[in-house]
Amino acid sequence: MLRHLADSSEWKRLLQIAIVGLLVSFASGTGLGGRVGNNTNNTNNNNNNNNNNNNNANNNNNNNNNNNTNNNNNNKNNNNNDNSNGLGGRVGPYLAPSWSADFGLGVGTIFAQSHGFYFHDRPHLRNRQILTMAIGLFRPGDVSYYDLLNKGSWHNVMVGQASDAVCRPTREPHYFDLMSGLDTGTHMGSIVVEGTACEVWTASLPDGTRTTACIAEDGVPRELNSTTNLLIGHITAAFKGITSLRFRNVRVGALGEETFAQTTACASNYPTLPCSDPGSSQVTTLNLYRIRSAKEPDEIFNRNSGDALGDMAFLCVKEAGKMYRGSVITHWRPTANSSWGQYAYCAYIGGENLCEGGTDRLVGRESGFGLGSGPLQGQCSENADCGSWFSLPAAGQCGPGETVGSRGCTWGGARALRSIAASCLFEQRRLADSCGRDQGHAPFAESAAILSAALASSDPEKGGCPDVVSTAPSKQSIM
Structure with missing residues (x-):
């Protein structure tokens, strides 16, 4: 060996x-x-x-x-x-x-x-x-x-x-x-x-x-x-x-x-079809969470994010506390067209947000690791078992003051509500202990609730974590 x-x-x-x-x-x-x-x-x-x-x-x-x-x-x-x-x-x-x-x-x-x-x-x-x-x-x-x-x-x-x-x-x-x-x-x-x-x-x-x-x-x-x-x-x-x-x-x-x-x-089925006609779909408000390095711009366009359950796929892996030491978690709240397209993989590379394998304009959705009980890896399902991941393409972003649907835009109004240090989840809120109890028993309801509470308030009596002010540059439109 x-x-x-x-x-x-x-x-x-x-x-x-x-x-x-x-x-x-x-x-x-x-x-x-x-x-x-x-x-x-x-x-x-x-x-x-x-x-x-x-x-x-x-x-x-x-x-x-x-x-x-x-x-x-x-x-x-x-x-x-x-x-x-x-x-x-x-x-x-x-x-x-x-x-x-x-x-x-x-x-x-x-x-x-x-x-x-x-x-x-x-x-x-x-x-x-x-x-x-x-x-x-x-x-x-x-x-x-x-x-x-x-x-x-x-x-x-x-x-x-x-x-x-x-x-x-x-x-x-x-x-x-x-x-x-x-x-x-x-x-x-x-x-x-x-x-x-x-x-x-x-x-x-x-x-x-x-x-x-x-x-x-x-x-x-x-x-x-x-x-x-x-x-x-x-x-x-x-x-x-x-x-x-x-x-x-x-x-x-x-x-x-x-x-x-x-x-x-x-050969034939890329990208997957949207869940419904984007012109007739309803607009919904999403509560999304992003884990990023402290040096990375606090942005959500051409990036991946997840709901609280979906992020457990990352935060509940073994030794996550060590892996995300020094990272920041931000709570975002955009509105989006619920036609849902194919989920894209996005990353911050060379100072740019880049996505591959999704659709140009539609907000992509997938269950955590694609392992939810819904078909097509959770694109058109609620994903109540493994949570959801989302990709928000820059091409589909609405301009300042525009409502979702204007000019065919599919999401907008993204607000960064709060940011916390990931270390607070593990050191003060003891997320790893909860993850240990949840592992193998989806949905990870107890662990997801810890993440939500940590970003909902800075009050430790309510399970909150202190605010972290980002010093990284941002090109994101906050509306």
Whole structure:
């Protein structure tokens, strides 16, 4: 096992996100260890559940495997040269151009065990991850399904299955896969992963991503860790996200076109239809909460937010008090057209509020982690079990003095009522204790009430928290 995985303290962090190409998850203090070994049978048993393309993809992999062994051996030999200090005079490791494998991802108690399939085709700049993720925060046995397809600079993330599936496409500056940067990596030594000898290589990318992988003789990793800064939903905090995978049942060889076919959700059903005709929908007042860094502008356009129940998906994860130390929570009250469109993932990047995977003008809605009992991941449901998340697109914002519906605008009148330090929730209001009682028993009514009371008043006798005055610049129109 790589040293990074053996260090359990590294797992007490935010792990991975399914936010425009990444999976959101929150880890606790154990490495992959023995957990992943139990996932192999589950991976195979869940093949039919994850995606209609899985069977075809795996069959093609097996058919192509034998035909491509010689080709890959030739590629390996051709990659040797005398221009570096790498193994055998080679610059970086030999990396198989095309391969597939099952993978296991151990991610703590909230996302207890995850497993799936990975398909890698570097010559054609494409890769795919099909993932089943257990999420026990709201109810034991809850499962989320993800299909991440990267082709060139386009990244499509499909969340859910069948009629409940939602596509979230985004365009990135360049192609990226799990192996990016390793071809010119630095050799760190040799280890054995589950009986397979492999060489440890590490590489850093200009964006701060650091990848460490143990590459076997066939050019395929058996274990891979990637650390990057993540901007997550309406949390917007600079956490270190550690993605750690174990690969099994490796199949080296060319992959067919059908392996990288678009899902129906992305090919035909993006964006999802609004819940009702925006011209006939009613206007409603929302009470929303945003968690942000103290240095971030206090704004809500092109940002994500949640109602009190919805924010429990973040505030009730393990060690949330540590993760949000120094963060600020603001209570916003906008009015919005209740036609509800597809929820977008938004983040504060490079001094701008940016959204991906939603609609241009409609206010987006989704249940917490998309795990509510309502269809289409809660877009058109009240979400009384897991709460709601909202995205407020700048293109749909009403101008000063305009009512919702003017010129087709879909939301406006946003007022920032109060802001508090997130630490007050955990240190004075003891939110973590309440979350512990609520966990696994959605809705988190007791915990949501603590958040609401903390922002409703500064009076500690009423469960309130002191006001925090934002010093960050703001471009938000307060009407």
